[in-house]
Amino acid sequence: MLRTNLTHILSEQEHAKLLQENENVMVCCGRMGPMCIPVYEVMEELENEYPHVKFADMEFDIPDARVIRDLPECRNFAGLPFVVYYKNGKVVKATSSIQSRDQITSILDQYFSQEVKETATK
Amino acid sequence: MNHYDAIIIGAGAAGLTAGIYLSRAKVKTLILNEGAVGGQMVLTHEIANYPGIESISGYELARNMKLQAQKFGAVIKSNIKITSFDLKSNPKRFVVNGKDEYTSDVVIITTGGRSRTLGVPGENEFKGKGISYCATCDGDFFQDKEIIVVGGGNSALEEAVSLTKYASKVTIVHQFDHFQAFEHYVNEAKNNPKIDFIMESKIIEFIGDEKLRKVKIQNQRNGEVFEKDIDGVFIFIGYVPNTEMFEGILELNQYKEIVVDKNMATNIEGVYAAGDSIAKRYRQVTTAVGEGTVAALSAAEYLNKFEKAEQVAEVSVA
Numbered sequence: 001m002l003r004t005n006l007t008h009i010l011s012e013q014e015h016a017k018l019l020q021e022n023e024n025v026m027v028c029c030g031r032m033g034p035m036c037i038p039v040y041e042v043m044e045e046l047e048n049e050y051p052h053v054k055f056a057d058m059e060f061d062i063p064d065a066r067v068i069r070d071l072p073e074c075r076n077f078a079g080l081p082f083v084v085y086y087k088n089g090k091v092v093k094a095t096s097s098i099q100s101r102d103q104i105t106s107i108l109d110q111y112f113s114q115e116v117k118e119t120a121t122k
Numbered sequence: 123m124n125h126y127d128a129i130i131i132g133a134g135a136a137g138l139t140a141g142i143y144l145s146r147a148k149v150k151t152l153i154l155n156e157g158a159v160g161g162q163m164v165l166t167h168e169i170a171n172y173p174g175i176e177s178i179s180g181y182e183l184a185r186n187m188k189l190q191a192q193k194f195g196a197v198i199k200s201n202i203k204i205t206s207f208d209l210k211s212n213p214k215r216f217v218v219n220g221k222d223e224y225t226s227d228v229v230i231i232t233t234g235g236r237s238r239t240l241g242v243p244g245e246n247e248f249k250g251k252g253i254s255y256c257a258t259c260d261g262d263f264f265q266d267k268e269i270i271v272v273g274g275g276n277s278a279l280e281e282a283v284s285l286t287k288y289a290s291k292v293t294i295v296h297q298f299d300h301f302q303a304f305e306h307y308v309n310e311a312k313n314n315p316k317i318d319f320i321m322e323s324k325i326i327e328f329i330g331d332e333k334l335r336k337v338k339i340q341n342q343r344n345g346e347v348f349e350k351d352i353d354g355v356f357i358f359i360g361y362v363p364n365t366e367m368f369e370g371i372l373e374l375n376q377y378k379e380i381v382v383d384k385n386m387a388t389n390i391e392g393v394y395a396a397g398d399s400i401a402k403r404y405r406q407v408t409t410a411v412g413e414g415t416v417a418a419l420s421a422a423e424y425l426n427k428f429e430k431a432e433q434v435a436e437v438s439v440a
């Protein structure tokens with residue numbers, strides 16, 4: 001299991017449940033390696049800042065991680081980690097390889113902005 | 123109040139060590155770090171030359187150092203950006219993320235280094251889609267595929283050999299006609315039947331669609347340019363010190379490394395530097411830790427003198 005403080009997704013079922021129960025989800029699928037650790041760290045920090053987003057990780061090498069690995073959005077990826085952003089269960093963005101805090105927050109702000117949500121519900 | 127006795131810029135091996143020493147000596151210490159805590163240690167799968175620890179992952183060592191520094195009271199703020207600063211003022215001043223201001227009486231700079239990139243068209247676009255900077259992370263995406271390794275130093279040759287575990291063929295592209303690596307790495311690469319060499323050449327462009335498909339290579343001797351179909355490119359062309367922000371402020375050498383004396387003091391009073399960002403020969407965790415120690419002890423001594431001088435100044439004004 002990954003040694004992070006994030007919610008771990010351990011199976012396809014857990015993955016499905018998480019998407020069902022949360023509107024905005026960011027999943028980092030990787031290993032305990034150099035390109036992945038900085039992404040987990042940023043996610044751990046952002047958990048407080050983005051309470052409307054569910055942050056989770058999934059180990060790249062478990063068979064059930066096929067739910068991420070086999071996504072069409074990840075077809076051309078050849079760099080860990082694979083990070084997938086879901087809105088209402090649908091993939092809205094996927095990235096490959098290390099990402100900085102700025103890159104991650106700009107995706108979160110673009111797709112999971114609370115303002116967008118607030119205006120939509122008004 | 124956001125005033126600290128000491129501010130350390132960078133939380134790699136050098137910065138965390140300085141943080142451990144200073145906070146243990148009850149110096150109120152803040153560590154400001156741009157990326158993930160641990161710096162290049164986090165990029166290292168296995169550290170097998172840290173005395174007293176036979177083998178440890180870089181992540182684990184970094185985590186231990188971080189916890190140790192925090193246990194003694196050091197405050198660590200990671201994933202921040204220093205947007206402006208003044209090292210010459212008294213106290214020294216830093217603005218983080220354009221809003222939060224922190225001041226201190228002494229500063230230790232341990233900003234380390236980062237992988238050099240080629241900086242040619244397509245490099246950013248295909249990062250993670252064919253271009254990689256980490257063989258252990260991404261090697262297995264290239265099972266039975268053809269790849270290029272760029273570079274001619276120890277890590278390029280070592281990683282090229284390790285990548286033959288996966289790739290059907292590895293071509294080393296190097297800008298010079300000779301390698302800058304230990305002989306045993308060169309021999310190992312030359313004796314590996316899966317490795318080819320394109321010498322005196324540089325990649326000048328990455329080309330693809332949704333993923334990398336080919337590269338444009340230029341021969342450095344005759345200027346000829348040709349294209350090569352390829353599945354992946356691994357880039358290992360050395361490191362650059364993270365010192366851009368100090369240009370024109372601190373004394374840097376021709377490689378943009380910070381010049382320090384034997385106490386790790388820079389040319390500005392009360393500003394010390396340690397680790398991979400300073401001018402030195404050997405870049406290792408052990409050397410960074412050693413210099414972080416020296417910088418911290420020098421900084422503590424400076425603080426003592428500084429505080430006495432401040433007290434004298436206060437008394438004489440009164």
Ligand SMILES: Cc1cc2nc3c(=O)[nH]c(=O)nc-3n(C[C@H](O)[C@H](O)[C@H](O)COP(=O)(O)OP(=O)(O)OC[C@H]3O[C@@H](n4cnc5c(N)ncnc54)[C@H](O)[C@@H]3O)c2cc1C
Nearest residue numbers: 132134135136156157161162233234235397398405406407
């Ligand atoms: C792949 C790899 C394998 C290695 N293997 C080994 C090994 O086996 N054994 C060994 O002894 N050494 C090894 N090294 C070398 C060793 O990791 C480094 O020499 C050492 O970690 C340097 O530590 P440092 O604290 O000086 O800098 P760094 O580790 O580079 O840390 C600097 C920190 O400062 C931060 N920073 C940079 N700019 C700013 C800024 N403007 N503001 C705030 N923060 C900033 C960075 O984000 C980083 O966190 C390896 C290095 C690499 C890359």
